[in-house]
Amino acid sequence: MSTLIIYYSKHHENTQKVAEAIADSIGADVLNYEFVDPDNISKYQLIGFGSGIYHGEPGKELIEFINELKNIGDKKAFVFTTSGQGTANYNYYLTQLLHEKNFEVIGGFNCKGFDTHGLHKIVGGINKGRPNEDDLKKAKLFAESLL
Ligand SMILES: Cc1cc2nc3c(=O)[nH]c(=O)nc-3n(C[C@H](O)[C@H](O)[C@H](O)COP(=O)(O)O)c2cc1C
Known part of the structure; x- marks a missing residue:
């Protein structure tokens, strides 16, 4: 399945590490959201969206990016977050946002990230x-289970 991973990672590149590990395991393209051309998304079958968590929410710029997506149609997506707490509830925001954009969200991954906030x-x-080798291994297994 052709897959694109789009991430937002501004604190310690924690989410970037997870994004790259996932991309490596399933042969996906991986890009910082700033470098994604929204018109190119339609050629992928599956899109992964990942972000660090800042004051309880994913990066505002990634939220804006998703909000501005148009004519995506029915596509599959997955979400992942890194955070100080590392809990799955932080995946909820992105999941809901993607549902509103008609994505079918087929899974979520979360782990702890180094936090000096x-x-x-x-x-x-x-x-x-964190994320450590074990976190990245779990992220890879998660992604492989989606395909
Ligand atoms: C401004 C700021 C606010 C944060 N707020 C939270 C938070 O509300 N809950 C949490 O668990 N972690 C919080 N963190 C920790 C980050 O989510 C964590 O370090 C994450 O792995 C950062 O990802 P990144 O390195 O990809 O940016 C915050 C970090 C920063 C810099």
């Missing part, structure tokens, strides 16, 4: 080294 900076950050 706010008070975490004082202790040198939390989740050092």
